[in-house]
Amino acid sequence: MKFNTRKSLRAVVFSVGTSASLLAAVAAQAKDTVELGFIGPLTGGVSSMGLGGRNSAELAVQLRNADPNSKYHYELVALDDECKPNVGVQVATKLATDRKVVGTIAHYCSAVAMGTVDVYHRFGLPMTVWGAVLPDITYGNDYPEITRVNGTMINQNEKAASVMTGLGYKTFAIIHDTTDYGKGHNTYLTQFLTEGGASVVGAFGVTADQQDFTAELTQVKALNPDVVVYAGLTPGGVRVRQQMEKLGIEAVFEGVSGIKSDAFFEGLGGELAEGTMTFLEGAPAEKLPGGAYFLKEYEAAGFDSPPEAYGPFAFAAMDLLIDAVEASGPDRKAIVEYMGGVKEHASITGPITFDDHGQNTVALITAYVAQDGKWVVWEDSEYASGARKLVAPK
């Protein structure tokens, strides 16, 4: 067990660590310091995602500072949006009006991003979304300042529907939380499933912090679907899967990107998690050379919480932002312009190409299945090879 003091000392250890590993960098103080922002939920219910993103962004900054060839010295300003739009607007204003900050990556919660895009636009601060998946964040406006490295939930659900119907599943029951995240997934998944010839036999809205799903699952059991989908985040996903077992529901359990976390296994144990399907934007981190590098460095940095599903995106977004500064200088307008022209930019999540709304169009979506307490890329899994079997369609 780690001790608390360790954790509070972490920040200190880091700064000491980086400067020690970089005696050269002492000289590098000759470099100008450039401040870059990070915004995400650091407190409250989804803070694990925010902390994973924050750590990954911090890692990107550290690694670049360790590089003697970088033109500037970077500093991360991390702020907490509490997953609330009003707090988001507040911290976004703080960053955007701070002249020293030349760019930021921001937001895991879509409602917050929806509220803050105007702020970034108004003050001309380039912002790259690292986690929020609502399409409107990029497509609902023409702001050149706003870009996004991760895909939207449209891409994700299109892939999810095609994979699942391709496996022969016909009937789906969807349980979604009533946040924008869960509701959005419900809408798009239903749309693509219906288009793909499958049917959604029931959709149940639940609150994000709901503990007991017996009432909903009792009805699901009566509907006897091939697949039970949970559209929400890890805690809810763990509970739904857990309680499906209690009620003896025999169906494939499918999640969305929000449950693709290590915590899913920690909360559920490997056995129950086995055979859970989920989908996530981007190439699997461990498959790309950059991704493996990221995971290795993340491990080495000694963060005490995992990067979670969107950590790689936060890293990629921050890395891209730093590339922009390196290429066009610490100037907001120049960075916005640079971002507008990003094409086939190499990143740990695969190449990034922004369309005219700043959305990464190389929306590679990867299917994962839980196998032996790990998320395994579907194509590589024993399920795809036929060595193991998911619950068969009815």
Next chain:
Amino acid sequence: MSEPLLEFRNVVKRFGGVTALDDFSMTLAPREILGLIGPNGSGKTTSFNVLTGIYGPSAGQVMFEGRDITGADPRAVYEAGIVRTFQRSRLCLSLSIYDNIMIGDTARLTRGLWSNLISRRGLEKQLDMTRRTARDLVATFSAELADRMDAPVGSLPMIERRRIEICRALISGPRLLLLDEPSAGMTHDETHQLMDDILAVRARGEGLSIIIVEHEMGVIERITDRCIVLSYGRKIAEGTYAEVAADSEVQNAYLGAD
């Protein structure tokens, strides 16, 4: 005797299975001082609560100045001219003496939003008038207290609080004053002093009647015109203090209770 000021006609009050007032009837003449005595739990305070509308009676009728006020709410009872003090002093301890007494003058104070918040001329006039009345009233009890009208009531000793409670009751110029154990928490001397004050106030105004609930028999003997003795919610005796004190049933009730 002319028409009674107040009349209880066969009033019954039950709480669950307990009968706190059992077929209680009585009358009170204008300007009369009536003592209400009896052991603990005999229904004295309950009769006050029924009269002031805190509880509705289970049966029976209450008449005041010829009007039926049975089950009227406390506010209507107050507006009819009946005010009271409480056994356990119920003042607003964090408010000043002025504020506490002015609460008693509600009937005369304007309640409209406009005159309270926007045009405050009338409010100012009322304030001056009510304050003067309050101060004069307090001065009849204690000149010293009248100089500290802005002090919070919580900072005062028991006797002063009792005086302020009585001033709060009197400021509206009521027809009937109900005193619920005014001597509670005070010394013998203080109680006597207080009674003198009450009589003095009464002598000034016209037509104030008083019902007093009291354990301190000296007080009852000295100031009441007539007494009613209650036991287990029933009236067991009525008459002057000397008469009821001699009543054997009354003596039994007290001895039995003790």
Next chain:
Amino acid sequence: MDFGLIAQYLANGILLGTMYALVAVGFTLFFGVLDVIKFSHGDVLMLGTFIGFTAWLGLEAVGVTNPWLQLAGVLLCSLAGTALIGAAIANWLILPLKRAPQLNTLLITLMLGTAIREAVRLFYPNGSNPKAFPALLPDASVEIGSFALRADSVILVVSGLALIGALNLVINRTRLGLAIRAVAQDEETARTMGINYTLVVLATFAIGSGVAAFAGIMNGLYYNEINFGMGLILGLIGFSAAIVGGLGNLYGAILGGFLFAGLQVVGSALLPFASAYKDVFAFAVVIALMAWKPTGLIPERSSDRV
């Protein structure tokens, strides 16, 4: 609706009701002795569950693998630890505030709840993520039509109800219970009767917190998952249940707990495809109930003597 479905709802309602009642009982006990609402109750419950979880990790580490032994250890550590924490909170945060406005206690304990929650999230290893609570009870089940009656649910409900029954006995039949009731009735009189007031208050908070920890462990055993936010919603529901039932009254808390569970289950059964509205439904009924019975379904004896 077929029998299996109804039976499933019923079983679920009873289990939830037992859990809610156990939480509500704490609120009502605290209110009884001190006239305060301790809002951190739900988070203390969460802390208790995490203590139990840690105890299990410890037992695993030293090689105790018998589930019954583990269960005993978990319950012992959790209940004792939480009882201590409850008493400590009473001693240092609630008793000193006896003379302050009631609202202050409410706010302090709310803030304490936040502090406990945040502390677990930040300082428990990887505390911001849910933990898999072990299934220590037998997982056999009897299939009756489409309804699966599970042994663990039965054990949980029976032991929960037994605990409530035992608590009732303690309150009504023992010297400690007598002292608690005396203090609840009138502090001054209780003191003059020679009752150690502080001790009784601390004991009450210890008991109430211990019962809540039991509810937390029950929650963990049933859902096999615990997280740092679990206390918030349980606390809110427990509080509502205690109030709707009528504060200061054991039966009121139990009634309120089952009522609330019933409302939730009925809400989701009646609104099959709009089950997100079930909380709207449950809380709307709570508001209506308060309008109808402003001092709860089983009102406390009016202490407001005039």
Next chain:
Amino acid sequence: MAGALVVLGAGHYGWALLMAEETWQVVGLLALAGMATIAAYKTGFVRRVERDWAEAEPQLNRLAFAVLIGLILVLAGSHFALLMISTVLLYFIASLGLNIQFGFTGLVNFAGAAFFGAGAYTAAVLGAQALIPPLLILIAGGIVAMAISLPLLVPIVRTTGHYAAVVTIAFGVLFRTFLEVNEILGGPQGLMVESMKLPGWDFYNAPNLFGFETSFYLNYALMAAGLAALVFALFRRLERSWIGLHMDAVRLDETAAACFGISVRKTKILAFLLGNLILGVSGALYGMMISFIAPASFTFSDSLLLVSIVLLGGLGSPWGGVVAATIVVLLPEKLQLLQEYRFLLFSILVILVLLFRPEGLLPRHLRNFFPNRRTGA
């Protein structure tokens, strides 16, 4: 003199706090405030301030307003500082609404954020129509907040204490869940809110001040300051009126109040509606300023934030409300430096304040009906 000194000092302090960026600066300023308070008590300076306040309250109020406007103008170009000032002011106004409810009348309201949110949602819906002049939308926000509280009147009037708390808690949860589960009002994603517009002036634009480019938040800061002054004056007048006296009487002893002709029911209804009206108006302006609202911004914990402003400041104490709103809004923001640890710290801080100052930071004073005027007694 002492009073004027405090007002001016507070203005400077506010400026310093808004400008403080580094951890040591914030900590230093907090320590300074603590030491200054202790010193003020030890030297008897507090008593002199209180006496000044009793003698020259209207003048000091005006001075405080002037200092506030001065502070806003000094920071005219600084977006973030103005945003924070406006937020503090709007939360302060909202806290006055709550203060009428439980500071004066003793009605607990744990759904403050719901009524605040009702105002903001009204602004979003009406602003999108562009039919009603935005100034009227503010009032409409208040009226809607008042209207949605009508169904609560029966339970609120009939219950007391903790029972009333449950009614409002239930309503707060219900309000938020309702907004989330249906799509009529934007669902969980929330809604855009149009900016405030006066005839010939859109608050979206930054005013030009003597040739300087200022922040568009200057509009909101000035308007919030004006609204705060207005509500403050109303609040004071309410306190110093028969209605205020009756509210106190109802809070302190319902039975006694009823026995002296005070209608407990009417007083409670008035306080509840008036309080919600103020909450709604401030919420509407807040929505316009933030320009985007979602259910997540109006949760139970946001209601708690409002309640803690009232309790930290001291029940019924408007100046306490100013100090507490500053702390509650500004401190978590300044604690951003601590990132994920800040709420832990904030909650511990609130507990400590309540333990050591149970009456609040600036407890309410005795009523003075017409300050600056010797009433003939």
